[in-house]
Amino acid sequence: MSAVLPRHRVNVLTGTKSARLIEDAAEYADFIKKAKRPLLVIGPLLLASTADGKLLLEYALDIAKAAGIPICATAQTKGKVVELGVKPDSVYDVVEIANALKDPEWQGVKKEGNHDLVILFGIRSDLGNQSLSTLKHFAPHLKTMTLCKHYFPHANYSLPNFKKDAKWQEFLESLIANLKKGD
Amino acid sequence: MAELKEITRKLEEIHRKIKAEIPWEPVGPTPMPEIPDLRQWDMRLLKTYAPFYAPFCDLCCFCTYGKCDLTEGRRGACGIDIATQQARFVLLACLMGCSAHAAHGGHILEFLIERHGPDKKIDLGTFIELEAPNIRTVVGLKPETLGDLQIALEYVFKEIAHLLDSCHTGQEGSALDYESKALHASMLDHVGMEVADIAQIVGFNYPTSVADTPLVDMGWGAIDKSKPVILVSGHNPATSTVLIDYLREHNLEDQVEVCGLCCTALETTRYSDKAKIVGPLSRALFFMRAGIADVIMTDEQCIRTDTPQEAAKVGSAVIACLDKAMYGLEDATDWDPDEIVRRMVDNKEQFAILDSPKAAEVAVKVAMEIAPKRKKEWLSEEEAIELAKKCTNCGICEQVCPNLFSIGDGITEVAKGNFDLIRQQFLQCIGCGKCEQECPRDVPIFRLMQVAAGNETWKCRAGRGPVMDTEIRNVGAPITLGTIPGIIALVGCSNYPDIDDIADMVDEFAKRKYIVVLTGCAAMVAGMKKDKDGLTVYEKYPPDFDAGGVVNIGSCVSNAHISGAAIKIANIFAALPLRGNYEVMADYVLNRVGACGVAWGAMSQKAASIGTGFNRLGVPVVLGPHSSKYRRLYLSRKEEDDWRVMDARKREIVDTVEPAPEHLAYVCETKEKAMPMIAKLCIRRNDTPQGRAVKLNHYISLYKKYIGAGLPEDIHLFVRRDPDIPLVYKKEVRAHLQEIGWQPREPIGLPTLIGTYATKVPLDAVIH
Numbered sequence A: 001m002s003a004v005l006p007r008h009r010v011n012v013l014t015g016t017k018s019a020r021l022i023e024d025a026a027e028y029a030d031f032i033k034k035a036k037r038p039l040l041v042i043g044p045l046l047l048a049s050t051a052d053g054k055l056l057l058e059y060a061l062d063i064a065k066a067a068g069i070p071i072c073a074t075a076q077t078k079g080k081v082v083e084l085g086v087k088p089d090s091v092y093d094v095v096e097i098a099n100a101l102k103d104p105e106w107q108g109v110k111k112e113g114n115h116d117l118v119i120l121f122g123i124r125s126d127l128g129n130q131s132l133s134t135l136k137h138f139a140p141h142l143k144t145m146t147l148c149k150h151y152f153p154h155a156n157y158s159l160p161n162f163k164k165d166a167k168w169q170e171f172l173e174s175l176i177a178n179l180k181k182g183d
Numbered sequence B: 001m002a003e004l005k006e007i008t009r010k011l012e013e014i015h016r017k018i019k020a021e022i023p024w025e026p027v028g029p030t031p032m033p034e035i036p037d038l039r040q041w042d043m044r045l046l047k048t049y050a051p052f053y054a055p056f057c058d059l060c061c062f063c064t065y066g067k068c069d070l071t072e073g074r075r076g077a078c079g080i081d082i083a084t085q086q087a088r089f090v091l092l093a094c095l096m097g098c099s100a101h102a103a104h105g106g107h108i109l110e111f112l113i114e115r116h117g118p119d120k121k122i123d124l125g126t127f128i129e130l131e132a133p134n135i136r137t138v139v140g141l142k143p144e145t146l147g148d149l150q151i152a153l154e155y156v157f158k159e160i161a162h163l164l165d166s167c168h169t170g171q172e173g174s175a176l177d178y179e180s181k182a183l184h185a186s187m188l189d190h191v192g193m194e195v196a197d198i199a200q201i202v203g204f205n206y207p208t209s210v211a212d213t214p215l216v217d218m219g220w221g222a223i224d225k226s227k228p229v230i231l232v233s234g235h236n237p238a239t240s241t242v243l244i245d246y247l248r249e250h251n252l253e254d255q256v257e258v259c260g261l262c263c264t265a266l267e268t269t270r271y272s273d274k275a276k277i278v279g280p281l282s283r284a285l286f287f288m289r290a291g292i293a294d295v296i297m298t299d300e301q302c303i304r305t306d307t308p309q310e311a312a313k314v315g316s317a318v319i320a321c322l323d324k325a326m327y328g329l330e331d332a333t334d335w336d337p338d339e340i341v342r343r344m345v346d347n348k349e350q351f352a353i354l355d356s357p358k359a360a361e362v363a364v365k366v367a368m369e370i371a372p373k374r375k376k377e378w379l380s381e382e383e384a385i386e387l388a389k390k391c392t393n394c395g396i397c398e399q400v401c402p403n404l405f406s407i408g409d410g411i412t413e414v415a416k417g418n419f420d421l422i423r424q425q426f427l428q429c430i431g432c433g434k435c436e437q438e439c440p441r442d443v444p445i446f447r448l449m450q451v452a453a454g455n456e457t458w459k460c461r462a463g464r465g466p467v468m469d470t471e472i473r474n475v476g477a478p479i480t481l482g483t484i485p486g487i488i489a490l491v492g493c494s495n496y497p498d499i500d501d502i503a504d505m506v507d508e509f510a511k512r513k514y515i516v517v518l519t520g521c522a523a524m525v526a527g528m529k530k531d532k533d534g535l536t537v538y539e540k541y542p543p544d545f546d547a548g549g550v551v552n553i554g555s556c557v558s559n560a561h562i563s564g565a566a567i568k569i570a571n572i573f574a575a576l577p578l579r580g581n582y583e584v585m586a587d588y589v590l591n592r593v594g595a596c597g598v599a600w601g602a603m604s605q606k607a608a609s610i611g612t613g614f615n616r617l618g619v620p621v622v623l624g625p626h627s628s629k630y631r632r633l634y635l636s637r638k639e640e641d642d643w644r645v646m647d648a649r650k651r652e653i654v655d656t657v658e659p660a661p662e663h664l665a666y667v668c669e670t671k672e673k674a675m676p677m678i679a680k681l682c683i684r685r686n687d688t689p690q691g692r693a694v695k696l697n698h699y700i701s702l703y704k705k706y707i708g709a710g711l712p713e714d715i716h717l718f719v720r721r722d723p724d725i726p727l728v729y730k731k732e733v734r735a736h737l738q739e740i741g742w743q744p745r746e747p748i749g750l751p752t753l754i755g756t757y758a759t760k761v762p763l764d765a766v767i768h
C-alpha cells in the first residue's frame, strides 16, 4: 500500500502502521454500528460553520443521535453543545480522555465498560494525531476513527484529505443517513 | 565495610565542595544530589502524575541495529519498548535544554571571571539576601563570589555526563527511570540558569533589587533605519553588552541603532534602555529578510541556522560570535580588526569572531561603512497587492505550515486589497518560512506579511531579575493561605498558537489579582498588544511581585528566579531550611504554593527542561496544543487516583479526595480551555476556606466566561466544606452539591507527601 500523506505535513507518519483510508459512508456506518460501546470525542474545530452556514457541531450531534453514541465534549465545546439542547455524556480534554481510554479497566463515560470504538471529530490535527498515537500504541483494546476532512495516519480508520468541503459534508450526511437506517 | 567508607569519602568530598563548614544552615539530606538521590521523590510524583506518551514516531533509529519498529508491543533490537523510547527522547530533549543554559552560564562566567576575577562578590542589592535559592537548595552551597558559581556549574556538568550516558543504546529499561532522570536534568537546568543570570547581573550590573525597571521600545517600527543598524540575535549577552560598551566608549550610542531578537534582546535592554526589541524568535526571519540590519551578530540558542544565507540575500553582514554556531565560517578571532572590516565590506565575506570586544569593534565599523550604501525600504501596500495576485490559492502553503493555517487565504484577500485576514494570520505565524519555500508561484509571502504587520511599536518592561526577599515576605502568607489566588508564570517561547493569547492571559489574571510573572519571548509578546486606550499590560499593571502585578523577570535563564521565588516562599516565609533539602522544598511548593507555569507557545528543548524542572519542584505547567509533540505529559486521573497525603500535624494519612494540583504537565487545545485550567491548577490542599473560596470563585467565573454552561463538572472535588464555596455562586454550587450527594470533609492541617513513600526525610522536617 502506498503511503497516504496527511493534509498537514507535521503529521506525516514515521512508522509502519497507518490508518485504513475509507471513503464509503456505508462502510464507516457499519463499523460504528458494529461497535458495542462507541464514543464520540468532539473538539473546538466544530464550533466553525460550513460555507452554507451550518454549524459543524450539528453534524456531530446528528451522528451521535442517529447511532446513540455518547459524547465527550473537549476544550470549550461543552458550552455550545448545551446551548443546542444536548447534555454531553462527559466533559474531558482530549488528552484526559485518551489517558482514561488507555486503561482497559476504565468503565467508560457510561460506566458500562471501556469503549471499543473512539471517534475523534473536530480536534486540531497535530493534537488529534498525537492523541490517536497514544491510543494506537497504548490502547490495543480499542479502535479509533476520525471524521475530520483530513487523513489521520495514527487512527485505525480515517477519511481521505477532501479537496472540497462540500464532498466531506456529503460524506457526513450520507453517514448520518446510513446510521439512521437500522441494519 | 568498603562501601560505607566509599560513601563517607564521597560525602566528605561533597562537604568540601559546598563549604559545609560555613554554618549558614545545617546541610540537608541531599547536597549535590546524583541520579538516585531524589529518585524516590520522582517516583512518588510519577505515581500520581503518570507519564502520558504520545509517540511522534513509531520507530527508533538511534543505532545501527535499527530502524526498529516499536508498534504493537514490539521491542527494539536492544530490548527497548515504545514508552521507554519516548522517555529516553524526553530525557535527551531536557538534556539539550539543560546543557544550553549551563554552557551559556559557563561561557558567561569564564568571560566575567576573566574581566573581574573569581573573587568578585555576588551582591544582588539591598532587598535580596537569599541570592541563589536553586543553588543553595540543590547544591547546598551559598555562593559568595563568581568563583563559587563555578563550583555549582561543575556539579551540573558532571551530572549531565552521567545522564547523557544513560541514553546510550542498551541500558536503562524503565520509562519511569528515564523520567526520573529527565526530572533530574531539568532540576539541574534551573541551577545552570541561576548561575548564568546571577553572573550576568553581577558582571554586567543589570538592574536588581528594583521592580520599576524602564519601559523599552519594541517592534521593528521602533528602529531608526536611517542609522546604521546592528542586530544581536540569540541569548548570550557577552556579545551585546560589549557592543554597547564599545558604542559608549566611542560616543556612538546615539549614532548606531542596536536592536535584538529573542532573549538577547531582553538581555540588551537590561543593559541599555536605548536598545530596541525587534521581537521574539518568530519574528527573526521576517526581520532578517527585511534587510533592515546592516550587521547581524549571532550568539547562541534559537538563532536560525540559515542566518548567513538569509543575510547574504539582503546584503546584511554577519558575524558569528560564539562557538555554538560557527556556520562553517572562517575563524577570524586572531586577525587584525581592520583587515576583517575591509574583507567584510569589500568582499561581503562573513566571519566567526569569538572575541567579544573585537566582534563589537568590527560590527560597528562595518555597519557604519555599509549602512549609507544600503537601501532599506518597506514594500508599499500597492506593491503588495500586485505581488499577491500571483497566488492561485493552491493550498500547498497550508500543508507545510506547522501552525496548520492557510496563509494562501490571507494572500488571496490581499490581492483584493483586504489586509484584515493576513494581519490576523501574522499573529499565528511562527515565522518558519516553510510556506515560502514550497510556494510553486514564488509568492514573496514574508514581504507581504511584513506590509500587513505594519510598523506598530509597543512597550516592554526591562527584565528585573530575582524577586526581592521583601516582596516574598509580603506575599508569603496570602499565597499559602490562598487569598492571593496564585502565581502565574508565562514562560518560554511564544510562537504558537497565536501570540495575542499571552497578552490576553496576562490581562485576565492580573485583573483578577493573581501575580503574573513572565520570562523570555513570552515576556516580549505580552507587550505586543494594546488595549482600547493604547496601553500594553506593562503600562496597565504595576511591576511588583504582588497581587495584580505584571513582572518581567528577564530572559530564559531568568526562569530560575521564578522557581527561586517558590523556594524563597518555603525558606523565607515558612522558615524551612533549604540547604541540600530539595525534597522538602518541592513538597512544600507542591502542597502549598499555588503557582502554575504556562509555556503556551513552547517550541524548544530548553522549554522542555524549564517546564520539567518546574514539575520536579511541584509546579504544574500548561502547554499549548502543538506541545503534544513533546511526546510526554504528566497527567493524573482525578476520579481514580490516590489523593491521600500525610497530615503532618496529626501524623496520619488522610484521603483528601481533591486533585490539587490535578496535573503536572498538561496540554490545552485552546486559550478558552486554558483560562479555567490555569486557575484550577493554582488550587492547593493548604488553602484556607477563605483562600479556597477566592480560587474557586475565579475557577468558576473563568469557566463560565470561556466555556459557558453551568458549573465545572469537577467542582465537588474542590469543595471541602460550605465556607469553601464562593459567595457569588453559593446558591448554584450548594444546589449542585446536594444533587450529586456531596459530603463535607475536613480541611487538612499540614499536608505533605513526606511520610507517604520511602524517603530519608523525616516528617518533622516539614514542620516549621
Ligand code: SF4
Binding pocket: B060, B061, B062, B063, B064, B065, B066, B067, B068, B075, B076, B077, B078, B079, B080, B169, B170
Ligand atoms: S537504540 Fe534500540 S530501538 Fe533504537 S535503533 Fe538501536 S536497537 Fe533499535
Ligand code: SF4
Binding pocket: B390, B391, B392, B393, B394, B395, B396, B397, B398, B407, B408, B409, B411, B435, B438, B439, B440, B441, B442, B443, B445
Ligand atoms: S503556496 Fe503560494 S500560490 Fe499556493 S496558496 Fe500558498 S501562497 Fe498561494
Ligand code: SF4
Binding pocket: B397, B400, B401, B402, B403, B404, B405, B407, B428, B429, B430, B431, B432, B433, B434, B435, B436
Ligand atoms: S512562515 Fe508562518 S505561515 Fe508560513 S508556514 Fe511558517 S508558520 Fe505557516
